[in-house]
Amino acid sequence: ELTQRPLDAKQLQRVEDFLFRKAAFLSTEDVQPTDLRELVVLGRGNGGSVCKVLHVKSNIIMARKSIHLEIRPEVRNQILRELRILHKCSSPHIIGFYGSFWHDGEINILMEYMDGGSLDAVVRRIGRIPENVLAEITYCILDGLVYLRDKLSIMHRDIKPSNVLVSSDGDCKLCDFGVSGELHNSLANTFVGTRSYMSPERLQGQRYAVESDLWSLGLSLLEMATGVFPIPAENLKKGLAPMHPPPDKPLEAHAPDATQSMAIFELLANIVESEPPRLPDDAGFSDSFINFIDACLKREPSERMPLAELIQHPWLEDMRASQPVNMAEWVRSTMVPCE
Numbered sequence: 271e272l273t274q275r276p277l278d279a280k281q282l283q284r285v286e287d288f289l290f291r292k293a294a295f296l297s298t299e300d301v302q303p304t305d306l307r308e309l310v311v312l313g314r315g316n317g318g319s320v321c322k323v324l325h326v327k328s329n330i331i332m333a334r335k336s337i338h339l340e341i342r343p344e345v346r347n348q349i350l351r352e353l354r355i356l357h358k359c360s361s362p363h364i365i366g367f368y369g370s371f372w373h374d375g376e377i378n379i380l381m382e383y384m385d386g387g388s389l390d391a392v393v394r395r396i397g398r399i400p401e402n403v404l405a406e407i408t409y410c411i412l413d414g415l416v417y418l419r420d421k422l423s424i425m426h427r428d429i430k431p432s433n434v435l436v437s438s439d440g441d442c443k444l445c446d447f448g449v450s451g452e453l454h455n456s457l458a459n460t461f462v463g464t465r466s467y468m469s470p471e472r473l474q475g476q477r478y479a480v481e482s483d484l485w486s487l488g489l490s491l492l493e494m495a496t497g498v499f500p501i502p503a504e505n506l507k508k509g510l511a512p513m514h515p516p517p518d519k520p521l522e523a524h525a526p527d528a529t530q531s532m533a534i535f536e537l538l539a540n541i542v543e544s545e546p547p548r549l550p551d552d553a554g555f556s557d558s559f560i561n562f563i564d565a566c567l568k569r570e571p572s573e574r575m576p577l578a579e580l581i582q583h584p585w586l587e588d589m590r591a592s593q594p595v596n597m598a599e600w601v602r603s604t605m606v607p608c609e
């Protein structure tokens with residue numbers, strides 16, 4: 271559609287390179303766990319842990335998500351069957367999928383490795399993300415949501431900073447979206463965590479749809495822009511997290527402060543009962559950014575700006591025109607130098 275920005279040549283090349291790598295991988299016979307050499311743990315969340323692995327036969331670096339599930343063979347075969355639709359996914363804003371297999375009580379999902387990691391880790395490292403960078407990230411998220419809706423007829427269901435990955439090539443992609451209904455059911459009551467990006471309607475067990483992803487997007491942007499989880503709204507009163515903490519203060523000094531540990535139930539009640547949080551209007555954010563987040567954080571799903579309009583919101587093009595950013599350089603500036 272006209273909403274999509276044309277891909278630049280290098281982006282197209284990277285999509286093509288991935289497809290060639292995937293063909294090389296698929297030409298080796300079915301992946302065995304022993305074919306994978308574990309390199310380092312990348313993250314945990316959404317019921318599983320993610321490890322950087324090398325597929326020895328094809329010499330490809332991948333990310334392997336392993337989810338331990340005690341389920342009957344029929345259920346796990348249904349999950350593997352549903353995951354296979356990921357082979358149809360080819361978007362510069364959706365994480366690449368190599369395949370999945372069951373082994374030793376775990377579903378294993380092999381995906382494209384993103385060396386910049388997830389945005390929750392980036393925010394932990396640098397404090398908060400500049401507005402012009404968030405505009406680029408937001409376009410990628412919205413384009414990814416459009417792709418999921420138009421090509422797979424699904425919503426994401428779990429938009430949050432830790433499910434947005436970046437690379438030193440400047441790519442920004444969505445991961446951990448709810449493509450398998452069976453997997454979603456098998457993970458149903460495994461929620462752990464002290465914060466929720468879930469929309470009020472979903473928290474109340476009401477019907478929810480893609481508008482619920484837009485609430486989660488608004489909350490995620492608010493958190494990444496301020497460096498503070500924005501619920502309860504009082505959290506924002508303490509001002510923004512420092513960006514790129516001064517060199518004399520080690521990073522751990524900026525771990526989230528204790529006051530942010532409101533009990534999870536109280537937090538969920540707050541989301542459902544209180545006015546949605548807003549960007550502070552005295553912190554240097556543009557009016558169109560404030561407007562963009564307000565358009566996402568409406569308690570009534572029908573009042574939220576629809577996806578097709580959001581992706582045309584002036585904030586995205588205004589930011590790109592006034593403060594263009596080189597995403598590859600920015601991601602590299604956030605990566606911890608290897609020892």
Ligand SMILES: O=c1[nH]ccc2cc(O[C@H]3CCNC3)c(Cl)cc12
Pocket residue numbers: 312313314315316320333365381382383384385387388432433435445446
């Ligand atoms: O490089 C990756 N490729 C694919 C997936 C992936 C998932 C990761 O973390 C999980 C854990 C929380 N959400 C996402 C991380 Cl940290 C990296 C990757």
